[in-house]
Amino acid sequence: MQMRTLLANRTVRPYVLLVAIGVVLWLLDNGRGAFLTTSTAFSVLQQFATIGPIALGLGLTMILREIDLSVGGMISFAGCIAVMTGGEHPVVGVALAVLFGLVWGLFQGAIMTALRLGSIGVTLGGLLTLGGLAYVVTGNVSISYPRMDVALAVNHPFLSVLSLRSVITFAAFLVAAFVMARTRVGRDIYATGSDRRAAMVAGVRTTAIILGVFASSGMLAALGGALLSYSLAAASGVALTDALVPAIAAAIIGGVSLSGGKGTPIGIVGGVLVLCLLNAGLNAVGTPPAVHDVVTGSVLFLVAITDAVDLDPRLFAMRRFWTELLLRRDEPASSKGGTGH
Amino acid sequence: MTDATRAVGTKETAGAQPLWSNLLPHSTHARVLFLIRGLAILGLIVAALTTPGFFTAVSLFSLLNTTSFIGCVAVGMTFITLSGNIMSFSLGVTLSTSGIVFIAALPLGLVPAIAIALCFGAAITGLQGVVVGYFRANPIIVSMAALALITGCATLITQGRGVYPEGGAAAILKARVLGIPMPVAALVTTAIVAQLVLSYTRFGRHLYMVGSNWRAALAAGLEPARTVLGAYVAAGICTAVAGILMAARYSSGDMELGIGYDYSAISAVLVGGTAISGGEGSALRSLVGAFIIAVCQVLLLLHGFSTQIQYLAIGIIVLLVIMLQTLADSN
DSSP: OOHHHHHSTTTTHHHHHHHHHHHHHHHTTTSSSSSSSHHHHHHHHHHHHHHHHHHHHHHHHHHTTOOOHHHHHHHHHHHHHHOOOHHSOHHHHHHHHHHHHHHHHHHHHHHHHHHTOHHHHHHHHHHHHHHHHHHHHHHHHHHSSSSSSHHHHOOOOTTTTHHHHHHHHHHHHHHHHHHHHSSSHHHHHHHHOOOOOHHHTTTOOOOHHHHHHHHHHHHHHHHHHHHHHHHEEOOOOOOOSOHHHHHHHHHHHHHOOSSSSSOOOHHHHHHHHHHHHHHHHHHHTOOOHHHHHHHHHHHHHHHHHOOOOTTTHHHHHHHHHHHHHHHHHHHTOOOOOOOOO | OOOSSSOOOOOHTTOOOOGGGGOOOHHHHHHHHHHHHHHHHHHHHHHHHHSSSTTTTTHHHHHHHHHHHHHHHHHHHHHHHTTOOOTTTHHHHHHHHHHHHHHGGGGHHHHHHHHHHHHHHHHHHHHHHHHHHHOOOOOOHHHHHHHHHHHHHHHHTTTOOOOOSSSSSGGGGGGGEEEEHHHHHHHHHHHHOOOOHHHHHHHHHHHHHHHHHHHHHTTTTTTTHHHHHHHHHHHHHHHHHHHHHHHHTTTOOOOTTTTTTHHHHHHHHHHHTTOOTSOOOOOOHHHHHHHHHHHHHHHHTTTOOOOHHHHHHHHHHHHHHHHHHHHHHHH
């Protein structure tokens, strides 16, 4: 009964899953000591730093009942900006990338609110445009980042599991968690995501909220892309990592609902950690990389089905069908066909 | 698909508009939009006429050849978009895997191999159609899950290597029919069949209705879930056609074949003017969209712009078209 209330809490669910996956991987490891190491923990947190900011931005737009597909292109293009402008001062590169993320997010938000367009179409166009921009500025070749010291610095482990990248990501999540839970803006975002018209009637400035959330999403994706490019010391038009699918998966596992108004940044942290633990853990116990795809896909599939609109009626129909079938078979044996239904 | 293939009586087509009227707008806003589109196409034609080297056999044939693969996938994507399920991220991997299946099945003979590949394509998108249609799961998430699952499974099965055909049975697919390259002939056939299915069958009419309003379709006594399933199966078949042709053309099947085709296909669908919200559009429009994109690419190429600029141009065109689309909807 208690387990049930625990699982009903969308923020706690990913952490329950996290512990379960940890136990399963530990059993799979079978005492070889390859899984429970600080290096696994470090690699989990490094992946967390890659997917985390993108999942957070996407998650915020999903809480708003929208989706920002353009983050996929933003990662590449922001990486290009950071690498091409951050040769002298790395901070300037990141700042310019984040600034571009802000401008682009506002631009997309403005198109959506002014023309009353759906976010999928606009951000799909954004995804293609940003991808194209990344190809143009890099001239279709991989650009290397000359500052190896910066690359080492952002990845340098301290406290044996953290790095600058993962600390920045945690900081972003903390800020988001505070804003969403404790401020009026956070409440307005939930209100807008649950029922836009009602929120508007209640006096929420929904246009400003939409602009703000898409700007944050752009900035977070740009931040993630810039830091990723620094850490790999490279930028290219070809996406360095296909982060869009894992980021959406992470947000959904983290309790964000596609129907809007549900989910928390803390839950999203859990969702991202679940995916990263799966990847790093499977790596540590020695499964081929393709298995990660299968596992990620299966998890996403399961979540998609559990979140499906018509799941309950279909399950009910199926259950009734089976009961009737069983009843009919039992009828000759027991004439009083009483069931629980 | 039983609905699609069933012959339709006169009673049902009595209220149907003829094929060409799908291309003509009804409201004032839509007419403005139509004018803008017309001008854009006119501009494109003028640009093509004034570009030296565009109207040469080599350039036109390469244009047709590249369009034929994207066109097939775009026609398939049209079914999904029309059904109100936006797009699928898994048509690219469907293309790759059905190409692999085709090559792997070639020892059984050409016709069985084609049939198996088509069934395979229909089955893997059909499964997604079941989940999207019957459970009403989010189509974007389902297609992304399918993308990861199919990529993973296919890589595990093929060990990440390409598959190569034994013997030259597939060579016939590289031949020409009445002087037209096989891929082009296949594209034209696919598009025409798809358009006929959309315009003149019960399945097609249901698809438009389900796409524009699921609840209304349900209230009207249709079975929206079955229609959505049909749309996904049709998308799988069209994509498998592209996969077969591509595998035959490159004499190999591997996971690289379909990379990027999801995005190219949805670009073609949207540029053609099919509404992303579903319920409005046609297969021929997507075909036109695919050609417009291809013509733009060739023009940019002939004017000395690099491939990078072409990527950017497509992105901007899609963004503009989506913004233009609202001119018609916002009324």
